[in-house]
Amino acid sequence: MGIRVVITGYGIVSSIGMDAGEVLRSLLDGISGIGEITRFDTIHKGKLPLAEVRRSNAELLEHLGLKNKKKYSRTSLLGMAAARQAAEMAGIKPGQSLRTGLISANTVGGMDRTEDFYPLFLENQSKGRISEVATHDCGDSTEKIAEYLGVRDFITTISTACSSSANAVMLASEMIKAGLIDRVIAGGTDAVTRFTLNGFNTLMILDKTGCRPFDEERAGLTIGEGAAFLVLESEELAIREGREIIGLVSGYGNANDAYHQTASSPEGIGAGLAMAKALEMGCIEPAAVSYINVHGTGTQNNDLSEGIAVQKLFVDTVPPFSSTKSYTGHTLGAAGAIEAVISLLSVQNGCIFPNLRWATPMKELYIRPVTSLLRNIPVEHVLSNSFGFGGNNSSLLLSKYNSR
Amino acid sequence: MAYINGIGIISPQDTLPGSAFLEPVIEHTSEFMKSIEPVYKQYIDPIASRRLSRLIKMGISSAKMCMLDAGLEVPDAIITGTGLGSVEDTEKILGELTKEEKFLNPTPFIQSTYNTISSQIAINLKCHQYNSTYVHRCFSLESCLIDALLQIDEGSAQNVLTGGIDEMTLNHLTIIRRLGLWKPEAVSNLDLWSSPLPGALAGEGAAYFSISKERNEKTYASLSAVQTLYKPSSTEQTAEAVVRFVTEQGLRPEDVDLVMMGNNGNDEHDRICDEVMMKALPSASRMLYKHLCGEYHTVSGFALFVAANILRKQFIPSSLINIPSAPGKLETILIHNHFRDTDHSFILVRR
Numbered sequence: 156m157g158i159r160v161v162i163t164g165y166g167i168v169s170s171i172g173m174d175a176g177e178v179l180r181s182l183l184d185g186i187s188g189i190g191e192i193t194r195f196d197t198i199h200k201g202k203l204p205l206a207e208v209r210r211s212n213a214e215l216l217e218h219l220g221l222k223n224k225k226k227y228s229r230t231s232l233l234g235m236a237a238a239r240q241a242a243e244m245a246g247i248k249p250g251q252s253l254r255t256g257l258i259s260a261n262t263v264g265g266m267d268r269t270e271d272f273y274p275l276f277l278e279n280q281s282k283g284r285i286s287e288v289a290t291h292d293c294g295d296s297t298e299k300i301a302e303y304l305g306v307r308d309f310i311t312t313i314s315t316a317c318s319s320s321a322n323a324v325m326l327a328s329e330m331i332k333a334g335l336i337d338r339v340i341a342g343g344t345d346a347v348t349r350f351t352l353n354g355f356n357t358l359m360i361l362d363k364t365g366c367r368p369f370d371e372e373r374a375g376l377t378i379g380e381g382a383a384f385l386v387l388e389s390e391e392l393a394i395r396e397g398r399e400i401i402g403l404v405s406g407y408g409n410a411n412d413a414y415h416q417t418a419s420s421p422e423g424i425g426a427g428l429a430m431a432k433a434l435e436m437g438c439i440e441p442a443a444v445s446y447i448n449v450h451g452t453g454t455q456n457n458d459l460s461e462g463i464a465v466q467k468l469f470v471d472t473v474p475p476f477s478s479t480k481s482y483t484g485h486t487l488g489a490a491g492a493i494e495a496v497i498s499l500l501s502v503q504n505g506c507i508f509p510n511l512r513w514a515t516p517m518k519e520l521y522i523r524p525v526t527s528l529l530r531n532i533p534v535e536h537v538l539s540n541s542f543g544f545g546g547n548n549s550s551l552l553l554s555k556y557n558s559r
Numbered sequence: 560m561a562y563i564n565g566i567g568i569i570s571p572q573d574t575l576p577g578s579a580f581l582e583p584v585i586e587h588t589s590e591f592m593k594s595i596e597p598v599y600k601q602y603i604d605p606i607a608s609r610r611l612s613r614l615i616k617m618g619i620s621s622a623k624m625c626m627l628d629a630g631l632e633v634p635d636a637i638i639t640g641t642g643l644g645s646v647e648d649t650e651k652i653l654g655e656l657t658k659e660e661k662f663l664n665p666t667p668f669i670q671s672t673y674n675t676i677s678s679q680i681a682i683n684l685k686c687h688q689y690n691s692t693y694v695h696r697c698f699s700l701e702s703c704l705i706d707a708l709l710q711i712d713e714g715s716a717q718n719v720l721t722g723g724i725d726e727m728t729l730n731h732l733t734i735i736r737r738l739g740l741w742k743p744e745a746v747s748n749l750d751l752w753s754s755p756l757p758g759a760l761a762g763e764g765a766a767y768f769s770i771s772k773e774r775n776e777k778t779y780a781s782l783s784a785v786q787t788l789y790k791p792s793s794t795e796q797t798a799e800a801v802v803r804f805v806t807e808q809g810l811r812p813e814d815v816d817l818v819m820m821g822n823n824g825n826d827e828h829d830r831i832c833d834e835v836m837m838k839a840l841p842s843a844s845r846m847l848y849k850h851l852c853g854e855y856h857t858v859s860g861f862a863l864f865v866a867a868n869i870l871r872k873q874f875i876p877s878s879l880i881n882i883p884s885a886p887g888k889l890e891t892i893l894i895h896n897h898f899r900d901t902d903h904s905f906i907l908v909r910r
Contacts, residue, residue, distance in 0.1 A: 198660045262672065264694075274657040276734065285737050292643060293673065293694035298901065301789065310789045311702040312695035314644075314673035322691055329709050350652060353660050354668030411637070411681040411690035416669055428687055544669065545678025547690055 159405075160328040161556060163338075163398040164247070164386035166240025167496045168233050169483045170206035170379055173218075174240055179500050182508040183528060187482050189365040189377050197349055199356065204365050205347050206379030206484025208233060219303070228265030228290040229380075231299040233489075234344030237382035238300045241340055245386035245398060249305025253337040253392070256309030258327050259297040259384075260319030260343035261488035265290030266350045296344055309336050314488065316543030317450070318409075319343050320383070321491030321551050325407045327387045337392055342384030342492030351378055351487065358417065364512075366453030366485070368478035369462065369524045371515040376452040379484020383492035385499075402499050405536070405554040406439065408432025412546030418456050423464025425548035426450075430468055430538060433550040439536055442472040444552075446507050448498045450540040451478025451524070452485050457542065462520040477525045481511035491541035491549065498537040498553045506530045561711045563779045563867045563908075565629025565769030567621040567722075569594045570852050570861055571748070571762055576624055580868050581851065581876040587748045591727045591761035592853035597624075603683070610666055611679070614645040614726040614765075618676035619683050621765040622720060626684065629769035629777060635716035636689035637677050638706050640699030640723040642856020644673040646731050676724060689716065697898035699723060700857040704785040704906065707770045722767030723857025732761050740825050741854075751824045751850040752880070759823035762853015766860030768867075779867035780892075781909045783808050788903040794834040797903055801839035804905050805893070815843045816886040817869070819862045821896040822847050823854040831900050840893065844886035846879055859896050859906060866892040866908045 167174065170188025171181035181188070188206040192199060215232040216224055219239070227235075238257070242248075247255060268287040275283035289295070297312040309330070313322045320343025327339035345351075355361050355378060362375040393400050410432060412425030419426065434441060450461055465473060479497050480486075486493050501507055510524035535555050542548040568574045571592035572585050585595065594617060599608050602620040611619070618639065626632065643649075648671035655662040669675065674692040681690050689710065693702035700723030710716040735741055742758040751760055770782060786804050791797040802812055818836050822829040836845055852861040869875055873889055894906040 270653060270656060273653040277654060277657055280733050281737075285734070288734055289738065292696060294642070294696040294698070294902075297695060298789075307790055309787065310695070311693055311698050311787070314692050314694040315677075315690070316672055316674050326691075326706060329706075329713065333709055333712065335705075335709075349656055349660065353656060353662070354652065354665070354671075356660075357663055357665035357668055409689045409691065411678065411687050413678075413681040413685055413687050416675065416678060416682070417665075424687060543674065544672055545674045545690075546681060547674055547678060547692075 158332045159390040159403060160331050160387050161390045161393050161400045162385050162402045162404065162499065163388055163393050163400060164241045164245025165496045165499060166237040167383040167493060168208055168237045169381035169486065169493055170208055171482050175496065175500065182482060185509060185511060187511055188379065189484055194347055195349055197352065199352060203361050203363060204377050206377055207347055208380050225286045227299060228296060229267045229346035230261055230265055230344050231296040233346055233380065233382040234259060234296050234300045235303045237342065237344065238304060238340055238384040241384040241386050242304050247386065254308040255306050256336045256339040257297060257301045257306045258311055258323040258339055258341045259300060260313040260323040261293050261296060261345050262314055262316060262319060263345065263348055263351055264293040265295055266348045267346045270349055306340065315547040316545055317487055317490055318541040318543040318547045318549040319488040319491060321541035321549035322409060324385060324404065324495060324551055325409060325549065328404050328407065331387060331389050338386060338388035340384050340386055343489040344382030345380055345486055345488040347378055347380040360454045362453055366480055367512045368451035368453045368481055368510055369458050369517060370513050371517050373453045373455065373458060375454050377484040379486040381483060381486045381489050381493055383489055383496045385492065385495060400556045402502055403554040403556050406433040406437030406552035407550065409549045412548060414546055417544050419460035421460060423460040425546050426461050426464035426542055427468055429548040429550040433538060433552040437552040439552060441469045444474045444536050444538050445534045446474055446501055446537045447476035448494045448537060448539040449476050449478050450542040451480055453480065459519055461540065461542065462517060462522060466520065466522055473522045475507050475525045475529060477508060477510035479508055494539050495551055495553060498539045501537055502534045502553065502555050505532055505534055561708055561770045561772055561782050562774045563768050563782055564771045564775055564777045565625045566779065566864055566867060567624025567628060568766040568864045569596060569617050569621045570764040571595065572851050580872060581878050584878040588745060590729060590745050591732050592748055594763055612645050612647050612670050614647065614724065615670055615675055615679055617765040618724050619679050621722065622680040622767045625720060625767035625769050631718055631769060633684055633686050634718045634720035636710050636719045637680050637686055638691050638703040638719060638721040639677040640693045640703040640857050641673060641676060642696055642699050642725050645670050646726055646728050650728060650730055696856055697896055697902045697904060698787050700859050701785055701787050701904040708785060711770065711772050717772050719770045720767060721770060722765065723860035724765035725763055725855040725857045727761045727763045727855065748850045752847065757826060759825045759854040762855050764852055764861055766864050768863065780870035783907040783909050786905045790901050791903060794831060797835045798838035801835060801905060808907055810891065812840050813842045815840050815891050815893050816888055817892045818843045818845050819866055819892060819894040820845050820847055823849045831897060832895065836895065844884060845882045848879055851878060859894055859904065862894045863906060866894055870908060870910045
C-alpha cells in the first residue's frame, strides 16, 4: 500500500462560528449564519441575504494581534484566523525542521479593498490609496498567511471557482505522497464583496430568502464568507511525531464537466466523474459511504445535476446527504475546505447535520436530503463535493482514521 | 521528468504558427508590449468568439495551437497559470460598480473568474479530465508545471496541457506604475537595457505546452524539474538553492550551459538576478530575453518557449542577448525568475 495522507489539524472561521467548537454548536443547534447585509453599502441591503462572518476587520486584526490595517485584505484576515487554528492544532511552529507548505485557494483575492480603491481611481488616476490594490491578486492573501505562520517551504494559490479549496487539499495530498513536502496547511479563504454579490446577481441565481438546497422551490444560492484549513501529512510522519490523527484523506477526484461556462450538464457528467474517481482512489464501494456533504448550492441547475449524478452513482444505496451551505452560505473559494472541516466534525462526532430550510422534494429526484440532525451513528466515510463554474468539479473522500 | 512535445504561444513577438524563431524582432513603442494576436476564427467559432474577451481568446487559441503542434486531440489534464486572469473583465465590473449596482450583463463577471481559461479550453477540447488553475504571482505557471510533473510521475496523466497567460491593460498599467517598479512612460523594448528611465517594461502573453511522459519525434526538450523558493533570506540562500536544485538533478553547476535571466530593467530586481547567478552558476552564459516579451506574472512561459526551441534547433536567435558570450554547447538551460525577491522560481530544461 502507498503512503496514506492523514489530517492532524483543522481550523475554520465562518458565519456560524469563529472556530470549530462554535461551528459544531451551530450545526448541532440548527443555527444558520445567513442574515442581513452589514459589511458594505449596497442597493441590495434588505433585499438579498448574505452569510457574513460577524467580525469587523478591526476585530479580526485585534483577534490576530496585528496592527497595520493597510496591509491586509479581509480575505487575508479570515484566512489567517482559520490557518492559525489549524497550525496550532497540529503543533506547527516556525523554526521546526519539517518542510511545511501552504496551499491556499480563493476566488477574488483582495477584491474587498480593490473595490474601495477603484471609484477614486476612475475619477482621477492619481487618486485612491495604492496600498488598497497591492492586495488585489489572489496570491497576496496566501503570502500574508504564510508570513503570519512562518511557513517557508512551499506556497501556492489555486482558483477554480467554487471547488478551489478542495483542489488545494488534493494538491497537498499529491505532494505529500510524492515526498516533495512533509506537511501542508491546505484550504481556502474568501470574503464577501460587492463585486461577487453583484456578479452573481446578474446571473439571477441569488435566493432572496436564503438558499434552500434540494428543495423544489429553491431559488438560488446565498453568498457567504469564511476560511478553513486542514493540516495534512503522511501517516508515518504523524505517528513518528506523536500527533493525534483526526482523519484520513482516502480519496479525491477532479473532473471537468466541459459542458458550459456557468451551467452544469443535465446528466451531471463532471460531478459523477469526480465522485467516482474519489471512491476509486479510496477503494470504497458507493454503499460504504456514510454521508455526502453535497455541493448543494440551492440553484435550480446545480442541485438537479448533482442529484442526478448522485442517483446514478449510488443507485439504491444513496447515503444520507445534506448541504451545509444552508448554514454557512456558499463561501466560494473557501467552500471546499469549510465543508471538509464540517465533514470531519461529522466523522468525529458521529452525527450528520441537517439540510436547513428544506420543505418540498424535487420532482425529478427520488432522493431527499437529511432534514433533522442524526446523532450517535457511525460515520466512516464522507464524500464532500465541490463543484464550480467552468465545470470544475472536485470530490474529497474523508474517512475515520484506522491504523492498519 | 517529462517531455515538451508541443507549444502554442501568443506573445509580443511574432510567435504564431509558421513564424521563424524570433526573427525578425518586433519593436514596441507604445505604453506596453501587446501581443501579436492570431486570426481568432482559425481557432474559435466566430459566433462564440464575439462574447469572449481578449484574454480568453488568447488562451483558447494558444492551447489549440499547442495541441495541433503536439498532434494530440484531447489531453489527460488541463492546467492554467495566471497572475491576474482577465483584467479587462475585472475592470469592466469595477467600472460598473462605481456607477450603480444595476448592471445586467453577466459575461464580464463570468470571464473575470480565474478558472475561465482552463474551463473554456476544456469545453473547446471536450476534455472531462483533471482541470485546475493556479493564481500565485510569479509562481502561477511554475505551480502548473509542478502539478503536471506530479500527474505524469504518478501515472494519472500521459499528456498534460499546461500554460501561463496574462494580459495588460492601460488602466492596470497606470495603477502598477504608481507602485514604482515600472518605466514611467513608453520606452521602446529595444532600448530596455539602455534606457535611463528606471523600471520594467510591461508585457503580456499566453504560452501553452504539451507535457508528456514519452519522448517522440515532436519533442522539443525535456522538462527535468521545476522548483519554487519562497522568501529566501539573502541572495546567498537563493544561490545555494539554485546549486542544490541543479545537483538534485544529477548535474554539476558547470553543466548548466545557459541561464535565462529574470532581469527586466528594474535595477533592484536585476541586481538580485545577477548576484544570485554569479554566485550559483558563474560559468554559465546568461541570457536576457525580457526585451522581447516584457514583464508579467507568467513570463516564464515565454522563457520556456525560447529554451525549448533553442535546445531543439541548437541555435540562439540574434535578438537574444548573451552575457558574457554565447555558450559553447546547448544541452542544459536553467530559467530563473523572481517577484520582488520573495517568489523565486527555477525551471530546468534539457536537450
